[in-house]
Amino acid sequence: MPHFIVEYTDNIKDEAKLEKLFEEIHKVLIARDTVFPIGGLRSRAIELKDYRVADGAEDDAFVHAVLKIGAGRSEEIKKEVCEALFEVMKEHFSLIMAKRYLALSMELIEFSKAGTYKQNNIHARFKKK
Amino acid sequence: MPHFIVEYTDNIKDEAKLEKLFEEIHKVLIARDTVFPIGGLRSRAIELKDYRVADGAEDDAFVHAVLKIGAGRSEEIKKEVCEALFEVMKEHFSLIMAKRYLALSMELIEFSKAGTYKQNNIHARFKKK
Amino acid sequence: MPHFIVEYTDNIKDEAKLEKLFEEIHKVLIARDTVFPIGGLRSRAIELKDYRVADGAEDDAFVHAVLKIGAGRSEEIKKEVCEALFEVMKEHFSLIMAKRYLALSMELIEFSKAGTYKQNNIHARFKKK
Numbered sequence: 523m524p525h526f527i528v529e530y531t532d533n534i535k536d537e538a539k540l541e542k543l544f545e546e547i548h549k550v551l552i553a554r555d556t557v558f559p560i561g562g563l564r565s566r567a568i569e570l571k572d573y574r575v576a577d578g579a580e581d582d583a584f585v586h587a588v589l590k591i592g593a594g595r596s597e598e599i600k601k602e603v604c605e606a607l608f609e610v611m612k613e614h615f616s617l618i619m620a621k622r623y624l625a626l627s628m629e630l631i632e633f634s635k636a637g638t639y640k641q642n643n644i645h646a647r648f649k650k651k
Numbered sequence: 652m653p654h655f656i657v658e659y660t661d662n663i664k665d666e667a668k669l670e671k672l673f674e675e676i677h678k679v680l681i682a683r684d685t686v687f688p689i690g691g692l693r694s695r696a697i698e699l700k701d702y703r704v705a706d707g708a709e710d711d712a713f714v715h716a717v718l719k720i721g722a723g724r725s726e727e728i729k730k731e732v733c734e735a736l737f738e739v740m741k742e743h744f745s746l747i748m749a750k751r752y753l754a755l756s757m758e759l760i761e762f763s764k765a766g767t768y769k770q771n772n773i774h775a776r777f778k779k780k
Numbered sequence: 781m782p783h784f785i786v787e788y789t790d791n792i793k794d795e796a797k798l799e800k801l802f803e804e805i806h807k808v809l810i811a812r813d814t815v816f817p818i819g820g821l822r823s824r825a826i827e828l829k830d831y832r833v834a835d836g837a838e839d840d841a842f843v844h845a846v847l848k849i850g851a852g853r854s855e856e857i858k859k860e861v862c863e864a865l866f867e868v869m870k871e872h873f874s875l876i877m878a879k880r881y882l883a884l885s886m887e888l889i890e891f892s893k894a895g896t897y898k899q900n901n902i903h904a905r906f907k908k909k
Contacts, residue, residue, distance in 0.1 A: 523885075525844065529695065531695075540830045541830070541832070544830075544831070544832035544836075545832065545836065547832075548832055548834075548835070548836065552835065560834050560835060561834050561883075562834075562883070563832075563833065563834050564831065564832075564833050564834075564842050564844070564883065565831060565832045565833075566787065566789075566828040566830060566831035566832075567828075567829075567830040567831070568697065568826065568828075569829075569830075570695040570696075570697075571696075571698075572669045572670070572673075572695060572696040572698075573673070573693065573694060573695035573696070574670070574673035574674065574676075574677055574692075574693075574694045574695075575692065575693050575694075575773065576677075576689050576690050576691075576692050576693075576773055576776070576777070577677070577681070577689060577777075578673075578674065578677065580773075580776070582773055584693050586654065586693070589766075590887075597765070600765070600766065601765075604766055604768060605768075608768040608770075611768075612770055619770070619772060623772060623773045623776070624771075624772060624773070625690075625691070625693065625769075625770075625771040625772075625773050626768075626769065626770045626771065627652075627767070627768065627769045627770075627771070628767070628768040628769075629719075629762050629763070629766055629767050629768075630763065630765070630766025630767075631763075631766075633887050634887070634888065634889075636855070636858070636859075636888070637847075637858065637862055637887055637888025637889075638885070638886070638887050638888075639862060639863075639866040639869075639884075639885065639886040639887075640883070640884065640885045640886075641866075641870055641877070641883075641884045641885075642882075642883040642884065642885070643877060643881060643882060643883075644833065644834050644838075644840055644881045644882075644883050647834070647838070647881070648834070648835075658824065660824075697826065699824040699825075699826075700825075700827075701798045701799070701802075701824060701825040701827075702802070702822065702823060702824035702825070703799070703802035703803065703805075703806055703821075703822075703823045703824075704821065704822050704823075704902065705806075705818050705819050705820075705821050705822075705902050705905070705906070706806070706810065706818055706906075707802075707803065707806065709902075709905070711902055713822050715783065715822070718895075726894070729894070729895065730894075733895055733897060734897075737897040737899075740897075741899055748899070748901060752901060752902045752905070753900075753901060753902075754819075754820070754822065754898070754899075754900040754901075754902050755897075755898065755899040755900065756781075756896070756897065756898045756899075756900070757896070757897040757898075758848075758891050758892070758895055758896050758897075759892065759894070759895025759896075760892075760895075
């Protein structure tokens with residue numbers, strides 16, 4: 523963890539530049555690697571092909587992101603990192619927002635401590651350094 | 652918000668008529684637009700290609716929907732709208748249900764107030780009117 | 781219910797053997813069918829084509845699973861079944877884990893009792909027996 527999951531409508535597929543978005547998102551999180559260990563960062567996108575927005579009258583687009591983190595961080599830390607991540611999203615999609623209907627949203631979800639299981643050999647790459 | 656997210660197995664792809672389903676779902680929500688602003692409605696479907704149902708012995712199908720709304724609505728409102736939406740789902744899939752194994756389900760999830768971020772130029776379309 | 785949802789990166793697509801994974805997962809759950817009725821079991825996988833892991837420097841893979849169950853089971857039962865399921869995941873992906881960077885994770889989510897709706901003609905197949 524954390525996990526960053528983006529759903530996006532395919533009507534902005536060519537402009538969405540997800541690789542760049544994820545790079546920027548990871549920069550924000552890696553800058554806070556005492557809180558969020560690098561080896562646990564995982565971003566992914568799900569392309570939406572069937573969708574309907576609002577009244578269905580326009581070619582609306584949307585991007586919805588979920589940040590999933592383990593429970594236990596302070597409210598201050600969660601607020602600070604979420605605001606930084608959403609700034610990245612707004613900046614990243616600002617050109618698209620300027621020229622078409624677009625809804626951006628992001629929600630924070632905390633994994634419960636009780637029901638989380640992990641096995642991960644990526645962490646070792648960063649401990650070795 | 653709200654968000655309506657449908658997962659469906661691809662063995663009912665040709666009959667699922669998602670566009671019609673979303674239209675009906677949005678009608679229910681738009682009829683309650685003092686509670687759920689039109690500009691925030693977003694439905695989408697995710698087609699499932701790899702799945703296993705029950706004992707795996709039959710060509711079972713399923714449709715699972717999640718309604719995500721912002722926290723803060725009363726229990727009465729949530730119950731009323733969920734029942735109306737699930738009625739739409741049952742009606743929409745009734746012909747498929749009548750002729751094959753099918754599991755329909757829907758769950759309500761509330762976004763936490765603390766960790767929700769939004770930027771949306773679709774709302775303006777409805778305020779202008 | 782329960783629902784078992786797997787996200788996996790497409791760089792392990794050929795080796796992931798999801799059909800076998802789901803069969804093993806269902807075996808664990810069917811062995812506990814007094815707690816989890818067979819007719820409600822539904823597993824599915826979502827293939828991830830756009831993702832970034834950690835620093836993005838390696839061809840990292842990940843598999844993230846969510847087990848969604850209805851609320852109301854005891855902590856002991858939840859812990860026992862989650863551990864059994866995650867053992868299946870670790871065993872299933874052990875060969876891949878041994879030869880490349882891979883992060884496995886699983887989380888438990890409980891449906892709220894209030895907002896859950898179901899219609900399912902698969903259960904009848906098992907009641908008849």
